[in-house]
Structures are given as C-alpha cells and as structure tokens.
Amino acid sequence: MPPRPSMPPLLVVALALWAACAGAYTLLGSLPKPAAGAFGVAGAAFSAVCGVLLARRRRAAIWCVLLGLCLGACCAGCGAYAVRAASEPLVGNARTWTFTLAEDARSGSFGAQALAWAQDGAGARVKVSLMLGEDAGMLLSGSRLEATCALEEAPEERQAFLWGEGACATARARSPRMLEDRGPLAPVRALRMQAIGALGAYGGAQAGILQALACGYRGTVRDSGAYARYQAAGLAHLVAVSGAHLSLVVALLGWVLGALHAPRPARLALSAGVVGAYLVLAGVPLSAVRAAAMVLLALVAPAAGRRASSLNALALSIMAFVALDPSASVSASLFLSAGSVLGIVLFAGLFRSWLAPLPRALQGALAQPLALTAASNLVAQPFSAALFAQLPLVGLAANVLAAPLFTLGCVASLIAGVVSCAFPAAAPLAVEAAGAACLPLEALVALLARLPYACVAVDLSLAPAVMLSAAACATLWIAWPQPRLRVLAAGGGVLAAALALMLMVAPSFRGDEIIMLDVGQGDAFVVRSGGASVLVDTGNQDALLRRALGRNGVYGVDALIVSHADDDHCGSMGVLEGVAHTRRVCVAAGVLTCPCASCERLRLQAERLAGAQGVCGMEPGDALEVGRFTLKAVWPHAFADEGGNADSLCVLASLDADGDGAADWTALFCGDAESEQVERIVDEQGLRGVDVLKVGHHGARVALTEKLAASLAPRVALISCGARNRYGHPSEEALTRLGAAGARIIRTDQTGDARLSFAKGSLRITTERPG
Template identity: 30%
Template sequence: MKYKYLLLPLAAVSATAGIAAAHVFWVLLLFLLYLLFIIVKTKQYAPVIVCLVSFCVYFFLYTVCDAANVTRYQAGSYTEQAVITNIPKVDGAKMSAVIRTHDKEKWAASYKIRSLEEKRLIEQLEPGMRCTFTGSLEQPAHATVPGGFDYKEYLYSQQIHWLFSVTSIQQCEKSKQPLFKLLNIRKNLISIIRNHVPESSAGIVEALTLGERFSIEDDILSAYQNLGVVHLMAISGMHVGLITAGLFYALIRIGLTREKAGILLLLFLPVYTLLSGAAPSVLRASLMLGFYIAGTLVKRGIHSSAALSLSYLLLLLFNPYFLWQAGFQLSFAVSASLILSSSILKKAGKSRLAGLAMASFIAELSSLPFLLYHFQQISLVSFPMNMVMVPFYTLFVIPVSVIGFLLLLLSRQMGECLFGMFDLVMKPVHDFITYAASVDLFTMIVSKPDFLSLLLLAVSVFTLFAALEKGGFLKLRKSALFFCAVLAYLICRPYFSPWGEADMLDIGQGDSLFISAPHRKGTVMVDTGGVIAYPGESWKEKRHPYSIGEKVLIPFLNGKGVKKLDALILTHADQDHIGEAGVLIKNHRVKRLIVPVGFVKEPKDQNILNMAKENNIPVAEAKRGDTITAGDLQFQVLSPESSDGRSKNDSSLVLWTVFGGVSWLLTGDLESDGETEVLKTYPNLKADILKAGHHGSKSSTSEAFLKQLQPEAALISAGKENRYHHPHEEVLDRLKAYSVNVLRTDISGTIQYRFKKGAGTFSVFPPYDIEETRAQEVKKTAD
C-alpha cells in the first residue's frame, strides 16, 4: 500500500482530534476538513478508515474517562486509612503527598509539621505506606488571576478532586508491592545525592539521573527557563539514549551477545522510567527506544515516525489527560518535527556543527506555538545558547552526572571527589547562565495568543519547514517573510486593541491594581501585594517559598504581553502593598518607580529604593497637587501633602483618575483621619468607583467619606478568611446604606473592568468558578 507508512501518524493526529473534540466539540469541524483532505490526497479507503476509527476510539475513551472522573466525597472532616502513592515532599514545616483512599480515590494531602523532631519522623514516610489520616477536605480553587497556574485543572487532570488538610498521621505500615519498592529506591537514591553532592550541584545531578528538580535553586531554574535551555534539565531522548548506549556497551564488553543485551535493555527501560519519575518526555523516549530494540531483536526495523506515533497512541490510551500537559505537547511536537525534517537535516551537510545548528533551529521553530501559548515568552538567544549548552551537557554534564552517581553507589569517597570537581565547573557556568538571563534584551514577551493567532503561527511554521525541505531561495524568502509577519502581528496585537482595562488582582490579603490604556498607550500597576513574613526557626524555612511576584504578577503581565510597566506606583511601605516590588524590579519589569513623599518610615523601607537605583530605574516622590502621567493615563495626587511620621496608612498615596467613562479614587490604606484631611482639601470631591481603604477595615471608608464621594461601586481587596476579618461588617453595612455595589476579591477573584471609548463593564475572573459557597457569600453581601 502506497500510504502504509502514514497510517500510524494519521491515527495519532486523529486521536488528538478525537480527544480535543470530546473537550471542545467544534474541533469536529476541523477533523472533517482534515478527513476531506486525506480523501482528496490519498484516494484510498484504508487511511480514511484508520482516521475514523482512531478518532472515534479516542473520542469515546476521553468521554468515558471524563464521565468517570468524579468524586464520591463531600467537604468535611474524615478519618481515612489511605496509601501514600508518591514520594512525600517536605519543604520547611509542610509535608505534601498524594494519598489513595480505600475506594481508590486520590487526595492531595498536606500536613503542617509542628516541631523539628516531628519533621524527622515525617521525612521517614515512604511511598506505599498505609496510614490512618485525620483531617478535612476542601475543594481546590481555579486560578483567580488571569495567566496564573490553574491548580484545580491540574489536579483534575490527575483525577484528584480534593485538598486534604491533615491534622494527624498514625499507624503507618510499609508496603511490599514492587511498584512502591521502586519508588522507595528512588527516594533513597535522591537522599544519597542530597547528602553527598555539593548543594549547588545536587539539583542538576538529581534532575539528570532521577528526573527530580526539587533541589534546583529557583534562580537557576528560572534562568534556564528564560534562556530556552530548561529542556536540558529534563530526562528526554538524549539522556535515555546516552544512558542506554553506555549500558549496552558495558553489557557487550562483559561478553553478552547483542540479543541478550537487547533483552536486558528492554527489562531495564521500564525500571529506569519509574526510577526517573515517569515524566512524559521519559515515557516517550523509553517507549520509542523499546520499539527500536524490539524491532532489532525480531529483525524487523521500525520507522521513527511509526515508533513516535505508536508511543503517542499508547500514552494517550493509558491517560488521555496527557494531551493537555505542556511537557507532553513539547516533547512530541519537537520529536515529530525532527523526524519529519530528516531531509532538511541531511541537506545541512556532514558537518556536526551544521547539523546541530539545523536541529536546534527546527526544535526552536516547532516549539514556538506551544511556548507562546503556555508561557508567553521566548528567548532571543535560545538558539546560540542551545548551540553551546547542548554539546556541553552531552559531552560533560550528563556523562559526569551519571558516572559520579554510579561512583557514589560504589564508593562514597570517590563519588564525592568527582562531584567536588564537577561543582567547580558548574558554579561559573551557572553564574554565566543567571547573568545572561538577567539581560533584558534577550527576552521577548508576547500576549497569550487566541486560537486563530495560534493557528496562523502554526501554519507559518509549517510553510517555513516546507520551504526549507523543497529548497529554492524565492520560496524560502516568501515563507520567512510570512513567518516574520505573523510573529510581528502577535507581538503588536495588544497595540491594535481599542480596549483598555483595570484589574484588581486577587493576591490574597494585600492590594495590586493593574491599569492599561487602549492601544497599550500606558500601563501602570498600583501596589504589588506581598506576604507578611514572620521570623521563625530555621527548620521551618522553605526551600521554595511562595512568591506572589513570580507566581502571579509576572505570569499575569506575560499573558497581557507587558514586558515593562510604564510606572509602578507604591502607595505606602506596608509589606502587603510593596512586598513583591523587588521581584518586578529585579526581573526588569518596571520603567519608573513612584512613591509618596516620606515613603521611608523605617530602615527596611529604603531597600526598595536602593534596589531600583541599582537597576537604573528612576524613582520619583509624589505629593498633593502633582500629576502622574503614564502614556494616556493620568493620576491626580490628592494626598499626602508632606511626610507624616505618625501613620503609614494615612501617608498613603491617594490618587484620583478618569478612564473608561468613570472616575476612580484609589486610597491605599487611608484611614478616617486621612479621609477627613482629603475632604477638607477637596470639598467637592466625587468618585464613581472607590477602591475602599485598608482592605475594608472599619477604620476606613467612613460615612462622611461615602456621603461626599457618592460612589456607585466599591472595590475591596482582601484575602479569603483573613485573620483580620476584612472587610468588616460595619464597612459593608455603610456601603449598603449608601447603595454602593461591592466587588470583593476574596469572593469573586480578580475584579476586571474593560472599557472602550468612554464606556466599560465589570466582570470577574474566573467567570466559571462560582461554587455554591461563593454564590451564597455574594448573595449575603448583596442583601
């Protein structure tokens, strides 16, 4: 049959369409167009039948799996005998693990450790242990800020529906199941690396040998991600190939035949897959290599495209939710592109350098749509960095990591000696990586593309590949121009939009407001939020502390396509308003910093100003009567008039502005005394939208203030179930008495106002996450 080598790839594409159609039904129309193309192109029945069968099988598979992906439990307190299914993670005073109940449902469990002695006991928990857990179930929440990580969707894809807050763990018994034995071996191997490899290199060694990234420092991992070389830290085809080739060579050297060595490798691959964490890239590489080895053993070769397609189909058959994982998508997309571009790679010539350059170029292009969709940023130096780092990792880092790891198992002293020298090499390399990642010019931010933009980009990439394969300068030039035009459109898309927006971000107990003018003529962030840290014992310190700036603000700005804010305005120096300013400054996301006169009330407040100066960011002090301008956005400063050493809150920067056809009053943490002072100075002050002061504290938003302003709506930024009980009932009663509509981040998530030509509307994010308790709270507030 002429098209028999295409049957498996066609089935893989159809399987993708089947799962996607089960999730978003209009994909069925695209599949029908695809099927029509196959009919016209092949004029044969077999490819069409294969496509239809694959589409139907995976459509119904996903439908059935999704229908079964439900919970039998309700929120409340439970005592449950459950099995720990993964390696428990202990970070500071928190332990997290996935546990499986008696009826096979999985919960994401967490436990707050109370003492150092208890922490040592908790660290002895192992995969497979059956323990009696007591605690309470609560539902995970969707991301409440656009661009943020959607933990609820992630858990859903893992078939987990509950967060289990554990209060006690008792009566633990070990398991004898082979799978858990392997996981315990992995846990012990990770422990060996952490105890005997220098801390600055342990994370790299763990990642390259056992697929564990927990020990990698946040700055190092972020630098690799920003430069587009983070794939080097994931066990993939290159790593599995090098390790398997080394093992095969060793088996041949000790006298085994090729056939026996091949059989042993087939047994080794699933074991190594489990030991290395079974990430999508490892599963793909191991399956493909297993098919190659099996084909060799039975004297029947298998084509790379068939091996890749078969691996893809099997993994989706095992877990159709894999399709939505970024790692799965990138691993198969890059692999498929390299296989389909084999003729292009051959044209690159016999030079290894030319072949590496072309392979890197193909990988960069094929991953671009996925990177822009998931992360909204690309590195402009990714190509040259890969040209340098891929050979360095292939020839030095991976071999030394594997050899050193094996030496540690044989002789701790020899392994430590080798890794000591390894660390001396890696430290300057990581210094260079972090420096390169800090160069602002090397990173490009693109707003999250919609489906049509993504499709257009994918088509432009495909046409560029086709031109490279067929050759011809004219075709290549046209394709390159088309690709560049699409990329330029994606970069400039926000500047074409006539819509402006204001977003009161749900960052917990704090304040952060983002404002963007139409056509991106001005972007401002007022305050950044921040977590108030209390001093504690050293054993409670987290290796990976949560950062609102890294996890919420930067992903939000990336999704909007904002590389740098025109201005960052800090209303006053409380931690819950300025705590993440340092993150934005260090990541070069700010053009100008504006603070109120008398901003520094205590020595630590000076740190932000010093950091801005170190990063060459101009700092301006604002006082009453000033006008702050950022593009088309203008803010009148109403307070403070001068430095007030008595109160940080009443020294807050108070701003009045107009956009979207309404006037806004932003009050920071202004309290009643400060409100009185503002009213005395501006007796005719009015505002349609009031950002309620001090998170709805009873010491703010006085009756006199509301009577004068006559706002139509009030925005309150407060953390859910916060310890301060913000907003206070007195404030809510006052707002109700003056018929003011209240929008709260602790109930509704991010409050969004989108406007165009002097008119706008309010909405909330996420619009779909309106659970019964949340709806009741909204009703209670409205009543």
C-alpha cells in the same frame, strides 16, 4: 533534501485517539458518572464497527481516523467513569488515610501541596490533591503519610485542573505521621533522596540546577529564583521532567558520538544508560517513565534508522499511556514529551537540509542544534506558551546556544548523582566537578534572561495553541518546502522587525490608562501613559498575572510599586524578571529598615528583581512621573504595624490630560489601608473627592466608613478580589457605602480586567466581560 516521511496508519490512529480522548475527557469533567459510562460504551461499540471496516482496507486513512476517534472516546468515558466511581463514595466521611505522594510536594502561600494516592483501611484508593502544613519539610514523590481527615470535593476554581490530573477530591492533612517507604521502588527512592542530598550539600550555588538536571527535583531551583530565569530564556524544559530535554540530550549525544565515529551499539548503549540513570535518579515517577519511553522507543530503539519504525514506536507509546490513564491525554508532560519527539523525528532532517548552504565550519556547531531545537519547538512551543502564559522571544537562539552546554551539564550531573549514591566518599569531588560543568549554562541563562524583551507575557488558550501546532506541522508536511537560506534570513528579519515595532513603538501610541488586572484574590494595577508604565502590586498567582499582562499588552514596566509585604500584593514579583523588564522597585521607606520577616523577604525579592541600586523607599511627597500621570506617595509617615495593612504605601495619581499644569483626573490607590488611615490621607491632602478609588483591603468592611465614602465620593470604585474568596470580599457594608456615595463599582470577580481610558473631558471604561 530528505524525503518526506510517510505517516504510518498506527500514528494516525494514535493521534486521533489522543485528540478525541483529550476533548472527551475534558467535556466529561462537568458531566455525571452515568454520562461517562454511556460515552465509554458508545465509543467501544463504534470502535468495533470502525475496526471491521478498516480491515477491509477501503479508504484506510479515513477509517484510521475514525477508529482513533472512537477509541479515544471509549478511553475517555471509561477513565472519567473510573475517577467518579472511585472518589464520589469517599467524599465527606472522616477516616484514617494513607497518602502516597504521586509527585514532589510544592511549597505555596498556605503550605505545601501535592497530588497523592489516598487509601483507607478497607482498600479504597483514590487520587487527591493533598494540602499540608507550612512545616511539612521536603516531601518527595513516593513519600507515605498517615492522617485522619475527610476528603472534600474540589473547590470550583480548581476542579478543571484537578480533573486533568485524574482527581476530583482534596484532603487536608493537618498533622500527618510519616510512614516507612515500602514497595519495590523504595530502594530507588532512597537513592534519589541520597543523590538530592549530596547534590544540595556539595553543589553550592549550582545545587538547584544539579538537582533539577540529575533528579528532576525543582524545589531548590524554584526557591532560588533561577527557575524564572530558565522560563524567561525559553529553557524551562531543560529543568523539567519531560522528554523535551531527554530527547535533545540523546539526539545531541548521538550526533556527537557519530561525529567521533563511535559504533552504533556503543551509541545506543550510552544513550540508554543516560536515560536509565535519569529515570532512576528521578525516582521513576510516571512523567519520567513517559519521557524515557518516548525517547528510548522513538529515538534509540529503531536501530534500522527508518523513521517509520520511530513513528510506530511513538504511536504505540501514546496509545499505551492514554489507554492506561485517560487523564494523561490532557497532561502537559505527555504533550511536551511526545510533541518534542514527534517534531524531531518528522522535521529535524528537513530543517537541517535548509541549513546545508552554511559553511562547513558552521554545520556541526550550528546546523544540528538549530534543527533539533526548531523541530522540537514546532510542536511544543505553542502549547508551552499557552501553558505558562509566556513566550520566550530568545528561545530559539537560547536553545541553540545552550544545547552543548546543557548536554555537558546534564551528563555531568547524572554522573555526579550516580557517584554520590555508589561511592559516597567521592561525592564532594564529583558534585563540585558537575557544578563547574554547569557554570557556563547558568551564566548563559542569567545573561539571556536579563535581556529586555527576552520573554513576553501572552494570554493563549490551550486548544488554539494545539491547533496552531497541528496546522504548522500539517502545512510543513504537505508542502515539504526547500526555501533558500536568503529567504529564511529575510523572513526572520521581517519577523524581528515586526516584533520590535510591537514591543517598543506601539506602547508610545497608547493613551492614558489605569488597568485593574484580574489576578484573583490580590491586587495588580497598571498605570501607563506616553509609552511609560508602572505596575502597582503583583498579586500572588503567577499564571494569572502573566495572562493579564499579556491580554493588555504590558511587555515592560518602568517601575513596580509594592504597597506592602502581604503575599497577595507582592507574591508574584518574581514573574516580572521573566516577562516585564523592570528597572525600579518602590516600597514604603519603612520597608528598608523594618526588621520583620515579611519586610526582609520583600527587600530580598525587590533586590533580586531590580538590583540593590534599583530599590527605593518612598515617603509622603515623593513622586513618580509616568507620562502625563504623577504618582505621589501620601502614606505612611512612619511604620506603626511592622509593614502590615496600616503601613500600606498609598499613592495619589493625578493626570494632566491637556498639559495645562492642572490635574484633570485623580485616582487614589490604598493598598490594604483601612478607614482610619484613609481618613487621615483625606484630611492631610485636602481631598474633595476623587475620580477613581482603588478600594482598600479588597473591599473589606474596615476599608470604608459611611462618612469616608461620602467624603471621597468616587466616580469609579475599583475592587480587586477573587471569585468566591474565603474572606467574603467585598463586604456588603462597603458596597452599600460606595453605592450611596454614587460610585460605579467594578469588581474583578465579576468583570475580569477593567481598563479606564482618560481624556480631558471623558472617562471610558472597558471590561473583559460584562459585570
């Protein structure tokens, strides 16, 4: 059993500084500039006092904590003041700006966007969220653009996110002009562009993973849907720019070289070479610099092998990055990088000792990868689960199985990237070889991601997640236990049984429910009964859908019904591949033959999720049985709007709560259908009112007429819409008409999720928050 490592005072100061800066910087995001300045000055004053008292060496641990807290408050106050002072004078005035991208641009529903540094002719410089058009093309970190526009205050729903990135303004470059890349890193960025191009040109089906592993570029792997599989398998960190994967590569590489009896200088040189190659091919972004610094200082530099030197190096890295950029204290990349390295340095040896009773043949193949993965995930996994709103249940096993395959693929990708830049003529051969080296990893990820319940959606806030990590680390460090292998196996078996009970048995005991999920400006509804469940639409905000599914315990759906191809109804379909195993996707029958681009995209997404055999077209009269619910298609008869609003697949749900063969409750789901289509449904189906109405088109004015509202006379009207959305949904006209018809109106922008629980003679409504 290895000795318990001591906690160097410098690490105590660093962790306290980091925690205080993160909390204070978040708090100051809602306070004015003078408050931030006062906070910084107070923090500096108290830091001086704590430093003097610490120098006397009385109760050093306590004063280390207090010194770190005060320094963190000082950093947060100064950082918040600097962000406010830089941005506030520049908001509102139109001028010509030069934008330098701080990250690779990401494509979205309304075009590409990226964080960027904006600079005007007078030298003013501020960090902004830059919105670009859909035809922006591939823009990488370091790209320079020029555009005339006005900086705008960040919209309320994005203020917290942007503040955490050190920005509080947005800009919209409608017709930007590309500028020549300049500066000392321009040659490095050119090499990165060359490597990404070669890996994409010659990588074939593996192009995305090659670009991600070698260059930190995730555009291709996202567009292909492969990134969702890595997330589901708990391996997203392998294709991200973070120390989580660099630390694992370097640690495993060092262990392999050690097993081959390579001399220590050679091991350190090769590890440093791998990190350096990745840093260059990634274009030297700040996140990669953080990751490289964490790994090199904490895992490679302390050649003496003393954990105290590794911990001190890690502490210096944390303090430097937080002091230079206080917004880094709330950065996911810093937490994942530092957390992974800290977990490995502190606990990898302990976990490896737990596996010492394993047969010698399994020690090399299992003990080292399992210990490194468990130690890394101890700190990073709760935070990652909260950040991405999903918990990969196969994550530990996946990381152990993938460790050697990933190391092989990563090193091969880096070599291919370097060769492509240094010897372009050899690029095809080198890239093809690297692609072959990545095949086993890709096959493993695809297999794991397809397993039922490989990953489940969760709704966990970041603060509790960080506290959970801290509590687990503190408990392990204080207890420093040495359990028997049988105890570990028994504990794992009990945990697996509890998870199986929660995922596969508990849903059978839930009642008959319709749940309106809060996914912002979009639609997503769950109908479940008797252990079966169907999801109607997905919205287009992945994180919101995952959190809503997690809040409501939806871990799998028997079928997905997509009303139509608009992005706000099916844009997050890919999420289900990771967190809710889906056997079937149902669309309007016209979607299967409609030649328009939106319907073609919907068909491809559906086939990717459920396979070609799992996609079915529904016509009026077709029905799905969901426990005691029957979901019958009632519209459209034929496409008249190329899959648009008028062609929305509308479903009439009926519930036989007592099993006597008669419907006790009815609900009509209208997608984005408007009053003209809904009136025809009412006439054709002979509806004399419904109990629940999913109001069409998010409550737009055209969704209902006064006559139609009176004919449907819903007891409950469900409207799914985003807070302060730009469309003005729901309209006052629709609300007035529903109110006059006697409906109780429930809106996601006011109440969040809404659960309707049915029994034979009662309907119970539970909302996430009062509305």
